[in-house]
Amino acid sequence: MTNEKTVREPLFHISKRDTLPWWKCWLIRIAAVFAALVLSSLLIIVLVKKNPVELYASIFNGNFGSGTKTWLTFQDTAILLCIALAVTPAFKMKFWNIGAEGQVLAGCLASAACVFYIGSSVPNWLLLVIMTVCAILAGAIWAVIPAVFKAIFNTNETLFTLMMNYIATFLIAFFLNKWVKSGSGTLGILEDGHFPVIGDNPSLLTVLIVLFFAAAMFVYLKFSKHGYEIAVVGESVNTAKYAGINVKKVIIRTLILSGALCGITGLLLVGAINHTLTTSLAGGRGFTAIMVSWLAKFNPLYMILTAFIVVFFQKGANQLASDFPTLMTKDFGDIIVGIIFLFIIGCEFFIGYAIKFRKREKKEKTAEVTE
Amino acid sequence: MKKLLTLLLTATLAVACCFGFTACGETADIKTVDIPEYDYMYSDVEVPSDYKVGFIFLHDEKSTYDLNFLEAAKEAKLALGLSDSQVIYKFNIEEGQACYDAAKDLVDQGCKAVFADSFGHESFMLKAAKDFPAVNFFHATGTTAHTENVSNFHNAFADIYQGRYLAGIAAGMKLNEMIKNKTKINGTVVTAENALIGYVGAYTYAEVISGYTSFYLGAKSVCPTVKMKVQFTGSWYDEVAEKAAAEALISKGCNLISQHADSMGAPSACEAKGVPNVSYNGSTISKCPNTFIISSRIDWSVYFKAMIASTAGSEEFEIPTDVSVPMQAGAVKLTALNANVMAEGTVEAIYQARNKMFNGELFVFDCANFTVNGEHLTSYKADVDTDPNFEKDTDVIKTATVNGQTITYFAESVFRSAPYFDIQIDGVELLNSKF
Numbered sequence: 001m002t003n004e005k006t007v008r009e010p011l012f013h014i015s016k017r018d019t020l021p022w023w024k025c026w027l028i029r030i031a032a033v034f035a036a037l038v039l040s041s042l043l044i045i046v047l048v049k050k051n052p053v054e055l056y057a058s059i060f061n062g063n064f065g066s067g068t069k070t071w072l073t074f075q076d077t078a079i080l081l082c083i084a085l086a087v088t089p090a091f092k093m094k095f096w097n098i099g100a101e102g103q104v105l106a107g108c109l110a111s112a113a114c115v116f117y118i119g120s121s122v123p124n125w126l127l128l129v130i131m132t133v134c135a136i137l138a139g140a141i142w143a144v145i146p147a148v149f150k151a152i153f154n155t156n157e158t159l160f161t162l163m164m165n166y167i168a169t170f171l172i173a174f175f176l177n178k179w180v181k182s183g184s185g186t187l188g189i190l191e192d193g194h195f196p197v198i199g200d201n202p203s204l205l206t207v208l209i210v211l212f213f214a215a216a217m218f219v220y221l222k223f224s225k226h227g228y229e230i231a232v233v234g235e236s237v238n239t240a241k242y243a244g245i246n247v248k249k250v251i252i253r254t255l256i257l258s259g260a261l262c263g264i265t266g267l268l269l270v271g272a273i274n275h276t277l278t279t280s281l282a283g284g285r286g287f288t289a290i291m292v293s294w295l296a297k298f299n300p301l302y303m304i305l306t307a308f309i310v311v312f313f314q315k316g317a318n319q320l321a322s323d324f325p326t327l328m329t330k331d332f333g334d335i336i337v338g339i340i341f342l343f344i345i346g347c348e349f350f351i352g353y354a355i356k357f358r359k360r361e362k363k364e365k366t367a368e369v370t371e
Numbered sequence: 372m373k374k375l376l377t378l379l380l381t382a383t384l385a386v387a388c389c390f391g392f393t394a395c396g397e398t399a400d401i402k403t404v405d406i407p408e409y410d411y412m413y414s415d416v417e418v419p420s421d422y423k424v425g426f427i428f429l430h431d432e433k434s435t436y437d438l439n440f441l442e443a444a445k446e447a448k449l450a451l452g453l454s455d456s457q458v459i460y461k462f463n464i465e466e467g468q469a470c471y472d473a474a475k476d477l478v479d480q481g482c483k484a485v486f487a488d489s490f491g492h493e494s495f496m497l498k499a500a501k502d503f504p505a506v507n508f509f510h511a512t513g514t515t516a517h518t519e520n521v522s523n524f525h526n527a528f529a530d531i532y533q534g535r536y537l538a539g540i541a542a543g544m545k546l547n548e549m550i551k552n553k554t555k556i557n558g559t560v561v562t563a564e565n566a567l568i569g570y571v572g573a574y575t576y577a578e579v580i581s582g583y584t585s586f587y588l589g590a591k592s593v594c595p596t597v598k599m600k601v602q603f604t605g606s607w608y609d610e611v612a613e614k615a616a617a618e619a620l621i622s623k624g625c626n627l628i629s630q631h632a633d634s635m636g637a638p639s640a641c642e643a644k645g646v647p648n649v650s651y652n653g654s655t656i657s658k659c660p661n662t663f664i665i666s667s668r669i670d671w672s673v674y675f676k677a678m679i680a681s682t683a684g685s686e687e688f689e690i691p692t693d694v695s696v697p698m699q700a701g702a703v704k705l706t707a708l709n710a711n712v713m714a715e716g717t718v719e720a721i722y723q724a725r726n727k728m729f730n731g732e733l734f735v736f737d738c739a740n741f742t743v744n745g746e747h748l749t750s751y752k753a754d755v756d757t758d759p760n761f762e763k764d765t766d767v768i769k770t771a772t773v774n775g776q777t778i779t780y781f782a783e784s785v786f787r788s789a790p791y792f793d794i795q796i797d798g799v800e801l802l803n804s805k806f
Contacts, residue, residue, distance in 0.1 A: 065476075066476065066479050066480075068472070068475055068476055068479055069476060072472055177806050184490060184576065185806065186466065186490055186491040186493070186494075188493070188494035189494040189495070189498060273467075273468050274467040274468040275468070276466075276467055276468075276494070278465070278466055278467055278491065280465055280466075280467075281467060283465060318461075318462065318463060321431065321460075321462050321463075322459060322460050322461055322462065
């Protein structure tokens with residue numbers, strides 16, 4: 001009898017929801033963004049005593065303030081999207097590849113090396129072909145090394161791919177030292193190996209190429225046999241084995257694809273955008289891309305949206321720092337962006353799960369028992 | 372019972388905190404001595420209200436290097452009476468296409484002048500300069516403007532080696548005082564024979580070599596027997612590595628530490644061990660009241676003001692293609708001296724040397740004052756242009772006649788603004804090298 005007293009129904013409990021209709025999902029998401037904006041507005045009013053609308057306008061201007069800015073937003077979205085597309089098949093397979101940063105850098109290094117060594121001695125079209133092949137190879141090699149170890153020795157791919165990032169970074173530092181005779185480690189602009197510019201818009205080609213990859217990746221994952229195998233391996237390795245899928249082969253094949261796409265991102269960074277090589281060309285996007293991919297639930301088409309959201313707020317935070325230098329540092333912009341992200345990511349929980357509160361009558365009943 | 376214990380613990384903690392904080396509040400009496408300012412002329416300019424200027428930073432104010440630029444920009448803004456909307460800052464701009472994009476955006480917003488602060492921004496600033504000929508682009512620490520001949524692209528530096536030389540005098544004076552007083556550093560009495568400076572450098576680049584050599588020569592000018600050991604960290608900002616390097620130098624017998632890196636690593640190591648420190652980029656006296664002597668820094672506001680004035684239509688200043696702004700113009704500053712740590716007579720010694728320097732009687736890299744492999748330099752070729760050959764092709768040794776005597780000296784920052792003194796002189800030992 002005494003035990004019964006202590007058994008109390010909690011204030012609320014959580015239960016898994018049935019799949020919600022799509023419009024309800026979006027209603028929850030929009031409500032979350034709205035709640036985030038309200039909370040950040042309060043913070044802005046209390047902490048920096050500014051009109052929140054001014055700050056939101058600044059975030060918007062940072063992305064779409066001019067034609068140049070708009071295209072840069074699209075270009076940055078494209079690059080982030082491309083890396084997110086690259087990590088997606090591996091993650092879907094539950095292969096925790098956090099080495100996209102290094103794979104992109106390997107692609108950068110390979111393409112820059114092509115320009116540096118043979119740039120002036122071959123025609124530009126041939127150079128671009130060679131760069132593409134080398135970048136794809138480099139990215140693929142960087143990804144396949146941990147994949148092989150995982151497939152054969154079952155090593156931890158998270159640590160392995162992470163370490164490969166450092167190796168790629170320092171390889172670039174090494175080659176910069178070797179190439180730049182003045183010892184400053186700064187390469188400057190490479191004159192050869194520039195991708196053609198469509199019209200007079202230097203970002204358009206990158207955007208188109210990545211959009212193509214997004215569509216291709218969607219088809220690959222959803223409709224191809226490979227895509228199905230990746231999904232099965234991700235759900236359960238044993239099921240995959242039982243179904244006669246060669247798991248090792250799938251792991252290695254998928255990582256080659258992943259790495260190759262990272263390599264292409266590196267190629268775009270060097271050949272179409274930066275025309276130089278530094279250790280920070282990937283700029284942490286190899287990691288951000290993982291979030292982009294997860295947020296989109298590994299759906300390449302949703303990723304276009306999630307990549308855009310991430311880029312939008314990153315650029316917005318920078319613009320805030322630029323527009324309000326006397327009031328705040330970049331940290332404040334990051335706080336606002338962080339709150340908005342927290343709500344966007346957090347609301348997915350409410351889409352998947354329902355919260356049920358304890359009912360009134362029950363409470364009264366337990367009260368009676370204690371009496 | 373548990374609750375009581377928690378309460379008790381919290382109370383103790385709170386009391387301890389109070390004591391802790393009061394202990395922090397009680398810093399030793401900090402007394403400083405200002406070095407009398409050298410008078411330099413500067414006249415006011417009217418900047419039109421539609422004039423805009425943009426600044427591109429590699430990081431933001433969390434890096435002392437960028438902070439130094441930002442504060443100079445703010446000072447220029449204040450001095451010239453510019454409004455918030457006339458000055459646009461771009462933070463965290465990578466050394467790649469992002470720099471070009473930032474510059475382009477600044478041009479789109481109507482900037483007449485664009486400044487960038489990091490070495491790796493250079494080729495992208497140059498590209499922007501070629502694409503937007505109506506806007507002037509200014510790049511600090513760069514090396515190509517004097518050979519590129521793009522009329523709206525400019526490089527700048529400051530004669531920081533002059534400031535370091537003077538800071539070196541403060542170090543030498545301190546060593547002399549320690550020798551005289553038989554002060555013990557790290558358990559050993561300082562003597563004329565073991566007077567040893569430790570120097571924490573970032574990279575084995577000309578900029579750092581030029582910096583520590585001028586500092587050493589300043590110290591040597593008052594303490595002739597001094598030697599120096601240099602250790603590089605391989606990073607412009609690495610607090611742990613800088614601290615470790617300073618501690619290693621102290622354990623190797625260094626009696627005084629200076630640094631050319633951007634964190635508090637070396638100064639705080641010195642404060643912990645009680646070793647005098649000559650700092651860089653700004654005063655560290657508040658955190659190191661018992662060891663800080665003096666610090667030198669580049670004051671970019673002088674250059675910013677002049678360049679903003681000229682691009683705003685003033686004809687008072689010309690826009691130089693490549694300039695190292697001399698200390699005389701206010702581009703290199705010394706902080707106030709720490710009265711509790713500096714040696715007696717330091718102010719006078721610095722003051723005298725500075726006057727001689729400004730009058731053209733004293734040259735920091737006077738070849739008579741240092742030897743390379745036991746011999747005085749009579750000629751030296753440096754690679755001051757950035758032709759693809761990277762050959763040392765320009766003779767940078769010059770002579771001057773002062774009071775009827777001929778002085779042979781290494782002409783630093785004359786053939787181009789960025790430092791190119793990269794010689795290992797006798798008395799300075801490099802413990803490692805980092806590129």
